Amino acid sequence: MQDSWWTRSGPIQDSNANRPCFRRDEMALEPDDSPAALNRDLRAWVKNWTGKGIGQVALGANISNSRAYAATANTNLVPRDLLLSIVRAAVPPTYDSEERTDWIRKWSREWERRWERAEAVSRGERPGNLQPDPAIQRIADPPARPNLIVRLDPRLAGPALERITDDTVRAIASEYVFVAQDPLLVGYHKRSPISVYIDFHSASCSSQHRESLAQFLARRVRRKLGGLDPDRTVIATAREGNILVGSRVAELCGVPFLMVRTTSRPPRFGFPVERHLADDADAAVADGVEAVIVDDIVMGSLISRVAELLRIHEGVTTRNCFSIFERADLGVQDLLADADIALDSAFTIDDELVAALRQQAQAHG
Numbered sequence: 236m237q238d239s240w241w242t243r244s245g246p247i248q249d250s251n252a253n254r255p256c257f258r259r260d261e262m263a264l265e266p267d268d269s270p271a272a273l274n275r276d277l278r279a280w281v282k283n284w285t286g287k288g289i290g291q292v293a294l295g296a297n298i299s300n301s302r303a304y305a306a307t308a309n310t311n312l313v314p315r316d317l318l319l320s321i322v323r324a325a326v327p328p329t330y331d332s333e334e335r336t337d338w339i340r341k342w343s344r345e346w347e348r349r350w351e352r353a354e355a356v357s358r359g360e361r362p363g364n365l366q367p368d369p370a371i372q373r374i375a376d377p378p379a380r381p382n383l384i385v386r387l388d389p390r391l392a393g394p395a396l397e398r399i400t401d402d403t404v405r406a407i408a409s410e411y412v413f414v415a416q417d418p419l420l421v422g423y424h425k426r427s428p429i430s431v432y433i434d435f436h437s438a439s440c441s442s443q444h445r446e447s448l449a450q451f452l453a454r455r456v457r458r459k460l461g462g463l464d465p466d467r468t469v470i471a472t473a474r475e476g477n478i479l480v481g482s483r484v485a486e487l488c489g490v491p492f493l494m495v496r497t498t499s500r501p502p503r504f505g506f507p508v509e510r511h512l513a514d515d516a517d518a519a520v521a522d523g524v525e526a527v528i529v530d531d532i533v534m535g536s537l538i539s540r541v542a543e544l545l546r547i548h549e550g551v552t553t554r555n556c557f558s559i560f561e562r563a564d565l566g567v568q569d570l571l572a573d574a575d576i577a578l579d580s581a582f583t584i585d586d587e588l589v590a591a592l593r594q595q596a597q598a599h600g
Contacts, residue, residue: 268352270312277307277318277346284325293317296324312357315350322346328423328498382419387412387596395591399582403447404559411438414596423475423498425536427565431589435531435559439479448559449483451581452529456488456557459579460527465490469526469551473497473541474509476530484529493526493549497540508548524549528556528576532584533567539574560584 281289289307290300298320306313322342326335355361392409399405411434418428439445456463456470471493472481478494485492494509526545528538533556542553553576561567561580571578 268349268356269310270353270357271310273349273353274307274309274311274313276349277313277321281321281325284327289321292324293321296320312353313350315347318346318350319343383416384419385414385596387414387592388599391595391599392592395588395595398588401451401581404451404581407438407444407447408433408435411435412592414593422535423537423540425570427535427562429534429562429565429589431584431592433532433560433584435477435480439477439531445479445483448531449480449487452480452557452559453484453487455579455581456484456527456529459557460555463488463490463527467524469493469510469524471495471508471526471528471541471545471551471553472530473528473537475537477532480531481529493545493551495541495544497537497544506548507544510549522550524551526551526553528553530556530558532560532562533558533578533580534562534565535567536570538571538576538578542574542576555579564589 278289281287281292285292288300290303293300293303298317303317303321305311306317323339325342326338330338387409389406389409389412392412393405396405396409396412399408413432413434415430415432418430420426421429421432435448439448460468468488469491470481470485470488472478472495474494474496475498482492482494491511496505496507496509526542526549528541530538538556545551545553556571556576556578558578558580560582561578561584563583563585568578
C-alpha cells in the first residue's frame, strides 16, 4: 500500500521515485478502506487545503478541537455529520460563493463515498463498488513538468529594475524577485494569474529592510498630505497586506493604525477592524476621521474591500492609498476607478517589466 501525499503549493517532483505525488486539487484514493486510513487521509487533506490541524479547522465549524482529534484517532470511525462539518469548514477563504458551493459539493460527495466504504469495513463487510466523483481523479505518476518557481539572482534582477529610481528600494526589491515557470493564481477577492512576484513580506522580516521601506512610504505620505492630524487621520493596512510596514508608517507619521481583516475570520473576541482601544473600550473612531491606506504592493480589489470595511465598521472615509508598487499588469487602476480612491504608487510592475524578469530567469535558469 502506498502513502498518501499532497502538496500545498501545487505539483512537486518527489525525491523518492516510488512515491506518487498528487496535485492540490486531487486526492489519492487509497485501496485501504479502513476507518484508520480514512482518519489519516482526512487529516492530511485538511492540512493540505488549510495549512492547519484538523482541530483548528473544527473550531471554525463550532466543534471543539479535542472532539475532532478524538473522533479521528486510531481506528475510530468519524461520525458522518462531524466529517461533513469539517469538510465545509476547510473551504478556501479566497473562493467566491459559486466556487465555495461547487468545492463543498464535490468534496462532501467524495468524503461521504469514502465514509460509506469505511463504515462497511467497520461492520466486517466488503465495501460496495461506489464510484468516485469524476472531478477527483487519482494519478499514479508524478506530473510530467512541475511548475518551477525560482528566486532570481539579485545581480540579474537589478538591471531589469532600473526604473526604480530609489537606490535602497531597488536593492531590496532585487533580492526578493520570484519567477514562476507557469502563472499562479493570486489574490484574496479577485484572483489573477501572475508569474513574477516581489516578496516584500519576506523583505520586511529584516528590521533594516522594514525600516527602509516604511521610511520611503512615510515620506511619500507626508509629501502629498503634509503633516497628519492624529485626531483626524488614521493609517490602515489590510491584514493580508504588509502590516509590518503599514504599522511602522503610522508610527512615523504619528497617527493611529488600523488593521483590517478582509478575508480571514477575526478571533472570537475580535472585529474585522482591529485598533488600539482607548481607556473607554467602547470608544468609537471620531466623526470626520479619514483613513489613508498604505501597503507595499497594490495588486487588486483588496484596497476597495479595506475602504468598504472601514466605512461599515468605523464610519471612516478613505480617499488616498499609498504603495511602493502597483501591479499595472493586472489593471489596478481600473479596479479602483469606481472606489473614488486616489492611488499614489512610486513604481509600477507592468507587462514590460514582467517580460524582462521572466527573460532573465529563462536565460539563466
